[in-house]
Amino acid sequence: MNLSAGQLARLVEVPVDARPYYRALAGAVRDRILDGRLPVRVRMPAERQLAEALGVSRTTVTTAYDRLRGQGYLESRQGAGSWTALPDPSACADNPWITSDDDGLVPLHAAAPAASGYLGEAFAHAGANYHRFTLGMGYDPVGLPELREAVAARYTARGLATRPDQIIVTTGAQQAIHLLMTLCAGSGDPVVMESPTYPHAIDLARTRSARIVPVGVPADGRHLDLLVSAVRQSGARLAYLIPDFQNPTGHLMGAEDRAALVAACRRHDVTLIVDETWAELAIDDLEQPPPTAAFDTDGRVVSVGSASKLWWGGLRIGWVRGTAALARRLAVQRAPVDIASALFEQLAVARLFDRVEETRAERRRTLAASRAALVDVLRREVPEWSFRVPSGGGSLWVRLGAPIATPLSEAAAAAGVRLAPGPWFGIDGTLENHLRLPFTQPPEVLVDAVRRVAAARGTAGRRPRASLIPAL
Missing domain, CATH: 1.10.10.10 (Winged helix-like DNA-binding domain superfamily/Winged helix DNA-binding domain)
Incomplete structure (x- = not known):
């Protein structure tokens, strides 16, 4: 034709x-x-x-x-x-997260805060102490001892007693999830995941040719019975969840639900990967529940953390907290990929852990201001859109009232704003009536961006209905 x-x-x-x-x-x-x-x-x-x-x-x-x-x-x-044509699903050329810095678009597609103000001092410390390691090999597959000690101490302070040998340092949380998916999920294996959820976790499960079992996240929060039913009925041996300020909805799982979820995983012999990337970013004054692994008794809860949201994404430092045996297995598994994470960044992050509370306070101030500005401008410019204001994290999960997320994103790009439409976060390309709007940009940037999107939404809304139905 x-x-x-x-x-x-x-x-x-x-x-x-x-x-x-x-x-x-x-x-x-x-x-x-x-x-x-x-x-x-x-x-x-x-x-x-x-x-x-x-x-x-x-x-x-x-x-x-x-x-x-x-x-x-x-x-x-x-x-x-x-x-x-349609691209090869395994290729990343059309990955919506890989963009050029010079495209001129306001980057509202990524919930990534700017670098912490404490980063400079940490880099200076790393530079001053780097020479101490130059006589050695320069890499350790499980991570720099002082960083593992710092991560373990932070878990202990949060209510989960942890030894350094239970920690392996990775090149970002993304590598941590990749290693765990590779270890625990094979072709055709069912993996329980929330929908919506972190898009790269979906990509990793698909890379393993796993069978994703989606569990919807309602607007009023998780329904534990849905998660437990999915685990029981699917026969899954692996689940991936984000209990702390879930990406993108911002929901925070309570202590009772965490305990019940871990108990269900124990009954059905399920390994639970808990993504704690946003765990340190509470904005409101609230009593946060202990880490999910605090309710674990047999080593089936594996926690993944990252320096990216609290300090800076450019550090590319993450970690896995599990059993000591799991840390050793992951170290062997990563050997063909990168052997170890960069030493300089590990030194910097180890130093930053000395400032963890100051950094959390810094993030609370900036994210609270940006969240308030985003909420205010949305209610003024697009009052027909609905959302709940999360108590932490970095984004609003906005309901548009019509399945226009993809055409709206196209119209917004023409107006100079890059958006993250709902289907990016859905297991089956659904969620076309949702949009993730991060509040990790400065208030003035968010106000300008929303005004542009509001002006462009009329074009998206007038498109023929056939264009609003996602194919994936």
């Missing part, structure tokens, strides 16, 4: 003032492929013809086609033209 330039121009509906236009054009073509209105293996019009139909330069169309080819949505052969 061949598509004429006029037909494609009517189909993509790119606003004439979209900036940068090539990106908006490529995004519109990609979304039409994903929602099924532009079938796979359809021959695309020639670049010159499409440029004339759209009233733009040929260079603009060529750049858009190049972008689509790089993302895997377009295939070309010299002399034969170009046709639509």
